[in-house]
Amino acid sequence: MPKPKRQVQRLLVLGLLILVAVLLAYKYRGALSFDAFAQHREMLLAYRDSHYVAAVATFLVIYICIVAFSLPGASVATLTGGFLFGLFPGVIFNVAGATIGASCLFLAVRWGLGDWLSAKMDVSEGRTKQLKDGIDENQWSMLFLIRLLPIVPFFVANLLPALVGVSLFRFVVSTGVGIIPGTFVFTSVGAGLGSVFESGEMPNLGVIFEPQILLPLLGLAALSVLPILYKRFSRR
Template structure:
């Protein structure tokens, strides 16, 4: 009788998604794209970028989406600067929408790469940290992942990988990510939309500072305590279903 068991995929096919991400990461840094994503570069080139956005809106939208997906897929740590640039070019609402779509897509690429390539090996070597995450995802994967997205306690790339190690579905990953990053994304996009006024004020005080790269802009000072408090509150609300489920489980076992 012929066996119905599906043959295991060759090792090279399991590693292919990871190899593609690795190649994209190499190209990202080989072509020095990371050097063009900085606050000073945004300030220096903001007039040219705004002119391009006015004249070629669809091209700029596509370029922004593509660059953001790539930045997230290669785990570039300065992706928040792209969100600020999006707010400057497209306004807070459209920038938030575009960023959520691109960041979720980029995160899904890493999630799928980890899930299909090295998920089992990484899970086995993660130790106690792995066990803590496993408990959270098993209790309520959506709410736990939503909490991790709302409160950036861990790097964005790590939360792209971690759910893949604990059998979280792609649907849950995409939904929790898309919803969870909205408050933080909107905050950065709102900051970006107000950056033009800050640059103008700097130019009045120090003419030519934008082109020279000497404008001094403190992004941290632009975040209001109320906005930060609102994000923290949303994160705590996201954990309510997790604690409720654990409480019911303990009471049922008692």
Template sequence: MSQDPKAAPVTKRDGAWMRFLPLAVILTGLAIGYAMGWHQYLRLSYLAESREMLLDFVSDNYVLSAVGFALLYALAVAFSFPAASVLTIFGGFLFGWLIAGALVAIAATAGATTLFLAARSAVGSFLRERVGRRTTKLADGFEEDAFSYLLVLRLAPIFPFFVVNIAPALFNVPLRTYVAATFLGILPGTFAYAYLGQGVDSVLVSARQAGTEISVSDLVTPEITIAFLALATVAAIPTAVKRLRR
């Protein structure tokens, strides 16, 4: 069969452009969101101002509200809006800690996985091709115990959520491992913040009456942070023991 001489061959540059397309879409969506001012709605102060309206809407459209909340959460995570904690508190306030925790765990995992796949398609081979032997050895260690490392990173509130979503794309982490570690690792924090949201009503009322701004840091106690760090330490023990045996 003869080939059409007019057909343009697919070049290596074209393939590289396609690899970066998903990541470009995410960055464009993030820029549009900030330009439109949508991040202004992802504040506890907005929840305080709109609590009655939101509660009435959820009461009249419970299933639609739950599905819409999960979709919004997944999109916020996929586009790297720094609002995971606030949205989880929103969910706990609107749906109760149990339902909100389940919705957030599924939606956050879906959004994080979308971002991971987009980043991996763009920079997945970067580490192996461009960095030195020492960093490649570090990558080998991370990949060998990817589940344990990811679980610790998810449990410990040290790095921003979107950083942990993207960083494993630099390593050869299997998708199944990423999804499992993400889902299990975010469960404690998810239900803790959802529980905070369930009991935040009195704080919202007081803040609205006083006209003061509230933030997540006003709700999170040192005990909760210590509990997260303790969970991360426990999760790191098996990997540490394995390294010491070697």
């Protein structure tokens, strides 16, 4: 099949996936909210207690779909993982669901657009070529940096690597390891939701920006930048 025709077909499939994601986000916009979670928490606990393995499998499938289709509700899903399964193994389930879902999105974008865009950037000139070369030269550092910094939206961190030709292995490893600190924090918040519900309060989702949490994350991000700085100053 000629390359232009094959590329058009890939773009059509990618466009269809985007349409499905938009429709799902519209249809389930209320079901993936914290209010819906709080309303059905007793039912969720009862299902977990009577069908633990099925509850884990269902939770993982839902989490993967949320991330893969970039649906709103990833934070609520992480809280749910902590609430249902505790800090451990809840954090393991959350990291697994987020990593698998992100990898699915990464593969879909790379299959539909990433290879073509990466090739275009390789033959381009100026700042675009410099940006592509900079990312290629420091892939590990850049991948960990966008995962560790809480200011980078999760779906953006899933899309950018696919658009610049990052390998699947590097993407999976950097995602699985890089999201552990933030996921650990939100899972711990979810694990303590029982007492929050009893007191009639709302969980503090801004806890990740508090100094005792944010400063260690920024420290890890700074460590990921050190190889880039070392290369630059060693050349000078």
